[in-house]
Amino acid sequence: MSKAEELGGGLATFVDERTGSNAWMRKNLNKVFPDHWSFMLGEVALYSFIVVLITGVYLSLFFRPDMTEVIYQGPYVPLKGVQMSDAFNSALEISFEVRGGLLMRQIHHWSALLFIGAVVVHMFRVFFTGAFRKPREMNWTIGVTLALMTIFAGFSGYSLPDDLVSGTGLRIAEGIMLSIPVVGTWASFLLFGGEFPGTDFISRLYGIHILLLPGIILALVTVHLILVWHQKHTQFAGPGRTNKNVVGYPLMPVYMAKAGGFFFLIFGVIVLISALVQINPIWTFGPYVPDQVGAGTQPDWYAGWMDGALRLFPPTEFRLFGYTWVMNIFIPALIIPGLVSISAYIYPWLEAKVKKDDREHHILDRPRDAPTRTGLGVMAITFYVVLAIAAGNDLIAIGFDLSINELIWWLRIATIVLPPIAFLVTRRICLSLQRRDREKLTHGRETGRILRLPHGEFIEVHAPLNADERAKIEAKVDVEALPEPAENDESGVRNPDFKKERRWSKLSGWFWRNNIEKPTDHEIEHGDEHIAEQVELEKPLREIEDKVVIGHDGSTLHHPGQPETNKEQYEQWVKDHPHPKSDPS
Amino acid sequence: MSDDTTTRVPAKTDDSVVKNPYSWPANEHQPPPRTTDLSERAAKRAARQVATMFLLSGVFVALFFVAFTYMSPTDTVEIPYLGEIGGQHVALGLTFGMAVFLIGAGTVHWAKKLMSNVEVVQPRHDFKSTPEDTQGALEVFEEGVEASTWKKHPVIRRTLLFAMALVPLPFIISLRDLWLTPPGVPNPDAMLQYTIWTKGQRLVRDITGEPVRAEEIPVGGLVNCNPEDLEAVEETEGNLNARAKAAIIVIRMEPDEIQSLQIPDGAWNGIIAFSKICTHVGCPISLYQQRTHELLCPCHQSTFDLSDSANVVFGPAGRHMPQLPITVDDEGYLIAQSDFLEPVGPSFWTITGEVGP
Ligand code: HEM
Ligand code: FES
Numbered sequence: 001m002s003k004a005e006e007l008g009g010g011l012a013t014f015v016d017e018r019t020g021s022n023a024w025m026r027k028n029l030n031k032v033f034p035d036h037w038s039f040m041l042g043e044v045a046l047y048s049f050i051v052v053l054i055t056g057v058y059l060s061l062f063f064r065p066d067m068t069e070v071i072y073q074g075p076y077v078p079l080k081g082v083q084m085s086d087a088f089n090s091a092l093e094i095s096f097e098v099r100g101g102l103l104m105r106q107i108h109h110w111s112a113l114l115f116i117g118a119v120v121v122h123m124f125r126v127f128f129t130g131a132f133r134k135p136r137e138m139n140w141t142i143g144v145t146l147a148l149m150t151i152f153a154g155f156s157g158y159s160l161p162d163d164l165v166s167g168t169g170l171r172i173a174e175g176i177m178l179s180i181p182v183v184g185t186w187a188s189f190l191l192f193g194g195e196f197p198g199t200d201f202i203s204r205l206y207g208i209h210i211l212l213l214p215g216i217i218l219a220l221v222t223v224h225l226i227l228v229w230h231q232k233h234t235q236f237a238g239p240g241r242t243n244k245n246v247v248g249y250p251l252m253p254v255y256m257a258k259a260g261g262f263f264f265l266i267f268g269v270i271v272l273i274s275a276l277v278q279i280n281p282i283w284t285f286g287p288y289v290p291d292q293v294g295a296g297t298q299p300d301w302y303a304g305w306m307d308g309a310l311r312l313f314p315p316t317e318f319r320l321f322g323y324t325w326v327m328n329i330f331i332p333a334l335i336i337p338g339l340v341s342i343s344a345y346i347y348p349w350l351e352a353k354v355k356k357d358d359r360e361h362h363i364l365d366r367p368r369d370a371p372t373r374t375g376l377g378v379m380a381i382t383f384y385v386v387l388a389i390a391a392g393n394d395l396i397a398i399g400f401d402l403s404i405n406e407l408i409w410w411l412r413i414a415t416i417v418l419p420p421i422a423f424l425v426t427r428r429i430c431l432s433l434q435r436r437d438r439e440k441l442t443h444g445r446e447t448g449r450i451l452r453l454p455h456g457e458f459i460e461v462h463a464p465l466n467a468d469e470r471a472k473i474e475a476k477v478d479v480e481a482l483p484e485p486a487e488n489d490e491s492g493v494r495n496p497d498f499k500k501e502r503r504w505s506k507l508s509g510w511f512w513r514n515n516i517e518k519p520t521d522h523e524i525e526h527g528d529e530h531i532a533e534q535v536e537l538e539k540p541l542r543e544i545e546d547k548v549v550i551g552h553d554g555s556t557l558h559h560p561g562q563p564e565t566n567k568e569q570y571e572q573w574v575k576d577h578p579h580p581k582s583d584p585s
Numbered sequence: 586m587s588d589d590t591t592t593r594v595p596a597k598t599d600d601s602v603v604k605n606p607y608s609w610p611a612n613e614h615q616p617p618p619r620t621t622d623l624s625e626r627a628a629k630r631a632a633r634q635v636a637t638m639f640l641l642s643g644v645f646v647a648l649f650f651v652a653f654t655y656m657s658p659t660d661t662v663e664i665p666y667l668g669e670i671g672g673q674h675v676a677l678g679l680t681f682g683m684a685v686f687l688i689g690a691g692t693v694h695w696a697k698k699l700m701s702n703v704e705v706v707q708p709r710h711d712f713k714s715t716p717e718d719t720q721g722a723l724e725v726f727e728e729g730v731e732a733s734t735w736k737k738h739p740v741i742r743r744t745l746l747f748a749m750a751l752v753p754l755p756f757i758i759s760l761r762d763l764w765l766t767p768p769g770v771p772n773p774d775a776m777l778q779y780t781i782w783t784k785g786q787r788l789v790r791d792i793t794g795e796p797v798r799a800e801e802i803p804v805g806g807l808v809n810c811n812p813e814d815l816e817a818v819e820e821t822e823g824n825l826n827a828r829a830k831a832a833i834i835v836i837r838m839e840p841d842e843i844q845s846l847q848i849p850d851g852a853w854n855g856i857i858a859f860s861k862i863c864t865h866v867g868c869p870i871s872l873y874q875q876r877t878h879e880l881l882c883p884c885h886q887s888t889f890d891l892s893d894s895a896n897v898v899f900g901p902a903g904r905h906m907p908q909l910p911i912t913v914d915d916e917g918y919l920i921a922q923s924d925f926l927e928p929v930g931p932s933f934w935t936i937t938g939e940v941g942p
Contacts, residue, residue: 175866268686275678317903
């Protein structure tokens, strides 16, 4: 045993004698994780979060969250002698005087953007594959909270340097708070310590940004990962994969190495981007002054859609009972995001409620196999995209020389009309894909080869599906919609919940309607026989063709040393181009 | 599922299945062998590649040290497409980035080329507890409830709930002083009613602080102004609050171009002053189109017709921009007649004044 092994063993024994950790290690070191590129999205979120934490600690050593006004004396010439808050002053100091300070600022901002982006994309992957279904609804709920917290964390950090752009963002946030009925002015005054902008807000935000939100996120991420660990990761269907197993690589060593390596890759890429691509150059914006504004400045991407909603909502401020109802701000800025969040929270329960079974799901859906869900997801994305476009309506109007008024009208219409259209189109596409899958299962894969039979008939030869594809298509679950409830039970007693049950059953019917039912075993068997027949018919032809000496690449000559017949060339080619999942049979 | 896939499963796995109940069997379906599985030379080459990457990572750390020590934050470099950026910033970023990236690249290469790539199968079990466990848990719980006398003494239950409901209040009440209310101010809404404009106060330019004469503003022109007292107020208050409410724009049009005014005798010879703070959510506005007399907010494109009482003609804002009544003093400088007659800035619950576009 080497010295290092001895040391490690000694440590393991020490901990084990006090905690019983070896039993835990035995059980967990070879925990199996399935492999799929989309499962890395959650990892990207986790790793960029770690980068955010590391760089955030560094920045907190230099940044001063202080709104006291000072005169700039630093090396950045264009701002010399300008009055600014000490917060902005210290952000300039980090950018221009601290060696590597600008790099850390950029890494922090880029990793924060990647973090929020990865969280949202991860959320959609979980949504579209149905990974939120039983038993993972709790983790979905934790996830939605995480998504909201990361957005708040992003916004609070963006506002700290007290530059002109983020200050304008804060002014808008304050205006939004004022619009809340009854308590709006109180909410704003308590947060800002009085009137806007005051001198308290940056230091309050600082506590929220570096302590409260990261603490909540860290705690929730921990629970999130413990649940993923305990419940084991879902997997896509494939040969040998069932609802009762996990197929993949063991934690030690493959998954550990891949995940650990992936962390460094992500970290490295973020640093390289931060070295080369400038983000948030606060010195060109200047310090925040409440009577100045930079035209054409944009919020970070995750806040854009709310800004777009503010732009599109028509002026609907009115007075009633002696009070002012600022609905043109309250609805787009608070009610709509609130409704979006609530829909995200309750979706898994809604979907569970409109189907009959109560099973655990560990095999992921392909998006096409749940057309209504996929349609709803695409609808949400369309809604987001239209509003995000609306947040750039001034730039678009200038860029394409359009009238801004007309553009806003078009965008208002698009916000209402496009999402439902996206829903319908997506559902349609899903259903046709399902139909094609069914076709493949019963008739095999079209090869494009036409065969003329001795009696003159032409047929297209179908080939059997490979095991991978077959397993994927066969994994589809035909969900049963809720049955139509009976108004009276057998003894004629009226069902008191009849109306409610009928509503649910209708919704359920709408959700699962147009399901393309999976073929029965009998149909599949029948199809298999049919395919085998065709292959048999084609066989003599294939044999002749396999003997022909024509270069596989179409050339008529072959090079010395190259295999002679088509078949040999093909086999050589397959050997040279191994497909990771190819079925050698 | 031919034989050659199963023969690739290392013999070790089969042995350890017996020895270690937690090692899982290989999946019947395996990826094809890699070159590094088939040739020892390829495997050695891959190992060399991994080692090179780890070594290079160390080299980049050394280079980082050099850039940190011998370059200065004021160095700049010109990079095509990206423009001029700080030279030390780029050098530190590239060296640190490469040092980190190479560890990742080396590790992933190692995992992909050399580590076992046998997919294994671990069984899953439903999470639901057995009926015995559920029953047992219920019994333990019920015994506990019984032993606590929780059910026997409802008065304890009720008073405890009562106390628990109240006990967060001290903390919540304490939050009230997040805003240290100045003496004499009843509530936030009272503070939002006024600005520091007072009768007779001169309008001064926002950048230079110079007072403005009426004749200095040409027809079609726009000047950004603040109250003369602003600097002194900011000095004593130590914040920018006064500025966030008092900022105005002053424009001049031919008197016959004016269709209507909020305060008919608040303008002077076609010179009108309006709040600069958008009534939507508070952005400062100064995009003025003199031809149409329209003021456009850069934030959400609310548009106000300044020749017609600054009413909203387009966009999401719900109220007109309040007018500041002005006149000129003996020396010909523009002065305010009084404060605004209604609150400026974003609307709120108790705001008074004209509402609606
Ligand atoms: C701070 C943000 C988050 C981090 C760091 C994070 C991290 C992870 C990781 C590493 C995994 C396992 C790998 C994977 O499936 O991608 C995972 C799984 C999961 N995440 Fe997240 N996540 C975050 C936010 C979210 C959000 C916003 C949702 C949904 C609303 C969500 C729902 C889930 C679910 C249901 C699983 C289990 C997936 C399965 O087993 O297929 N997570 N998360
Ligand atoms: S702040 Fe002016 S339009 Fe929104």
